Amino acid sequence: MKKLLPPILSLSFLLFSCVSQGEGTFQPTADYVDMDRFLGDWYVIAIIPTVFEREIANGVENYSLTPEGEIRVRYSFRKKTPQGKEKVMYQRGWVVDRKTNAEWRVRPLWPL
Numbered sequence: 001m002k003k004l005l006p007p008i009l010s011l012s013f014l015l016f017s018c019v020s021q022g023e024g025t026f027q028p029t030a031d032y033v034d035m036d037r038f039l040g041d042w043y044v045i046a047i048i049p050t051v052f053e054r055e056i057a058n059g060v061e062n063y064s065l066t067p068e069g070e071i072r073v074r075y076s077f078r079k080k081t082p083q084g085k086e087k088v089m090y091q092r093g094w095v096v097d098r099k100t101n102a103e104w105r106v107r108p109l110w111p112l
Helices: 005-017
Strands: 040-043 056-065 071-079 086-095 104-107
Touching (some): 071 104
Antiparallel strands (some): 040 056, 071 086, 086 104
16 A cells, blocks of 8 residues: 555645636636747746646746647646756647637546
8 A cells, every 4th residue: 555655645735726716816818819930839937837747947838739620739848957868748638619729628537
């Protein structure tokens, strides 16, 4: 049972960190997002690290569209120092409001 406790706690943390706290807790969305201008590299200049992002440097998120119209997020970073080993994580996203492109959902990993 002791060996199962850390993974169970980590999974619980991830699940509860994705729960909304109700109306008014998020920043308002933009009126419209021009997807062609949004896609590409975005450099991470500040971060509240998750369990997967401890001791990282030089984070870059790359947004691209798949042929199916989904958003592919490629998050690359270096371990511990800017010269550290490069790591990459992929996420799947999709646009919820196709009229404005301003509301998205992102799945960091299945089943979240």
